[in-house]
Amino acid sequence: MPELPEVEIVCRGLKKFILNKKIICVESRCEKSFIGEKKQIEGQKIISIDRRGKAILINLSNDYTLMIHLRMTGQLVWRGDENFAAGHPTDDFIGKLPSKQTRVIFEFTDGFLYFNDQRKFGFVKVLPTEEVENDAFIRKLGKEPWQMEAIEFYQILQRHAKAPIKAVILDQSNIAGLGNIYADESLFCAKIHPARRAGTLTKTEARQLLKCACDVMDESIASGGSTMATYVRADGTKGDYLEKFAQVFRRDGQKCPRCGTEIIKIRLAGRGTHLCPKCQKESQ
DNA sequence: CTAGGATCCTGTCAGC
């Protein structure tokens, strides 16, 4: 999915386009994608929008909350006088909607919000606002890297000493926000091999990795993440913000921007993993 | 408790 920076961009767009507006009606086109009662959100006004890790929280005037998780392929698209799209980049950012992948449609007086999700791993869930903190995912969620002290991060690594460092930082209960792209980018930034056992990182390396996680995601947020704006190039052809942003992710076969060594791709923690074998040594 | 693998689902792409 969309990782923390993309979800943050989604939230900013939602604040711009649906905050203080009333949901007229909701259409669920996929049972799996919409959990809860439509009648608890229809007619309600959106009073605030928050983000917890990769989860979006849309708070309604009747003390209910719409929790949205985009998982791997979710995206939110606003169509009104202005258009906005962010999340997993596909042609649905700019194409005709609803599409085959549209799972939920929210109708407003001045536009439509589409929740599209190819693989149906994502969801929209309605729950009482007071129960948000009891939600299994929210309750387990670790701190975001900006809120975490280096020593705290180091202690987490010690607690998972035998697991590969990449697996540890992908686990949202350890640290919130990183996904497959930013895990690889953070590890490249910190010059740490993704397969290193977490317990072998020094305090200095842990501090550096934490800083890199912040920097990499700050940079992505600043550049707009993956949105409609970065999906299409000026010449009309399809762009990919990863081309500009990523140092290693999906760049296997290309040269490391730091040392020129060929970037390789391995499989780790069940995920495609990209690294520079020279900058990121497995043993120190 | 931790670590690691399978699994949910649809679509695309490489390799026969």
Place this chain on the structure above:
DNA sequence: TGCTGACAGGATCCTA
């Protein structure tokens, strides 16, 4: 052309 398997910007469930 058509088939097949691998894989995908995530998280959970199950097993050891």
